[in-house]
Amino acid sequence: MLDRCGGLQETLSLLSLLATSEEGDRYLHWDELRHRPAPEGLTHEQWWLAEKLSRRLTPLPLLASEGLAFGFSQPPVLLKGLHQIDMEAGASVVAPEAVTRRSTRDRYLLSSLMEEAITSSQMEGAATTRDVAKAMIRSRRPPRDRSERMILNNFLTMQRIRELRKQPLTPQLVLDLHRLVTEGTLDDPADAGRLRPPGKEVVVDDLYGTVFHVPPPADELPQRLEELCRFANGETPKVFIHPVVRAIALHFWLAYDHPFSDGNGRTARALFYWAMLQQGYWLFEFISISSVINQARGQYERSFLLSESDDNDLTYFLLAQVKVILQAIGSLHSYLERKAGEVGALQQRLEGMEGLNHRQLELLRHALRHPGYRYTVLSHQNSHGVSHQTARSDLQSLSARGLLIAGKDGRREIFRVPEDLTTRLPG
Structure with a gap:
């Protein structure tokens, strides 16, 4: 009896070893396993038993219709x-x-x-x-x-x-x-x-x-x-x-x-x-x-x-x-x-635009990353340390090119980034 039990234990250990030594990148269902070549010396049924022995399920409180837990x-x-x-x-x-x-x-x-x-x-x-x-x-x-x-x-x-x-x-x-x-x-x-x-x-x-x-x-x-x-x-x-x-x-x-x-x-x-x-x-x-x-x-x-x-x-x-x-x-x-790459390509296009100073180019680089952003003469003036008139001239020039949209916020003059700025840039 002990020999028989020992033989059974040895067989089960072998089956478990076979299951756990398989590649860890798959989890076979019987419908898939039975169509694959079985390991040498095993039937498909023995192989399936080895797989099942290696799977220790953690029970969940979800019960199936017949009352068994998932x-x-x-x-x-x-x-x-x-x-x-x-x-x-x-x-x-x-x-x-x-x-x-x-x-x-x-x-x-x-x-x-x-x-x-x-x-x-x-x-x-x-x-x-x-x-x-x-x-x-x-x-x-x-x-x-x-x-x-x-x-x-x-x-x-x-x-x-x-x-x-x-x-x-x-x-x-x-x-x-x-x-x-x-x-x-x-x-x-x-x-x-x-x-x-x-x-x-x-x-x-x-x-x-x-x-x-x-x-x-x-x-x-x-x-x-x-x-x-x-x-x-x-x-x-x-x-x-x-x-x-x-x-x-x-x-x-x-x-x-x-x-x-x-x-x-x-x-x-x-x-x-x-x-x-x-x-x-x-x-x-x-x-x-x-x-x-x-x-x-x-x-x-x-x-x-x-x-x-x-x-x-x-x-x-x-x-x-x-x-x-x-x-x-x-x-x-x-x-x-992909979007970051598109912005980078657009920024390269900016470098080839004629008639823009370094302040305007810097503003447009910022604008490409911030659709809908609103600039003011004061914000542009403070960002670049220039006079009020120079800052206003920069923004009005960009508005004239259609690269900013001029408007009013109460009495304050604003220049908004158009949502379709990318399509307004020259090719």
Whole structure:
């Protein structure tokens, strides 16, 4: 008997060793593993057992419909991704100059809010083009149809989340966010801001009627929402969970419960943003995850299915979302670098402009980085130590070229940087 037990123990140890010695950049589901060549001397079933033995799931308070808890493991590839997010978007990260300078911060913030609002709505069926949607938001005109209303709602929701970042999550706050997301876009207006009522059950399926997920029944939703908020606020579980893992799990949780008749995906992503900002990941004011998710919708949806079909292992969804987050952060940095390069190229164009003195060139370099900035004769005079008349002559000359816009602020003469200064410069 001891020999048999010893042999079993040796086999299990070998299987565990095989699992942990595999490359740490993947986390295979059975559906993928069974199509790969098995390690020498092992069947696919033994290999799968080795993988499962190496995964020690941390349980979460999220219960599946059958009553079993979801959990997650922490493979090296996940830990590496979380560390990278901390390094590139955490509270201690030094902010790029473009998002700390007041004149450009608001412009980049508006751009990111519009991007997230538009793409998140398009994922849910909004048909409005990006240009039309951006024009609507910038001009503040009322939406003309349901698609535009979805986008405007998402934009207002993202603005609201920035205001709520320091508030704890409550069931009422979740309902308020859902109402803001869906107001004026639902077939039944009464569904905005309320949980699915008993008898109004839903399923998640595709266009062909294939059911992928059956959410919990409506009568369980109030209690489940209470538990979701306790988890979001860090009250459960009584172990440390990385804040990014908590934010992603919150996203999954609301999508899994599907507590509303419509608008669940948009609300889930809104809660993710709330969680990231609440935990100090300030850069997420400028990041759009929906734009990345929308480029690979199949992978996003598949990660839900993999987690549900493998003993409620949330690791599959965590890995997919960490990848999305890192791509979104990379897109932001690329965008900022591109804009900085454009400004640098424009500054080089300034050097070739004839008839401008060094004071005017310096002002235009500043103006390129500060659209909408207002100069006065006194500010220009003090900056360069020249006479009132010289300063006024500098500014009037730039205004005559169309590079500044002259105006009045009461009795004071001002010269404003046009928003389209870059297009007014000679080629």
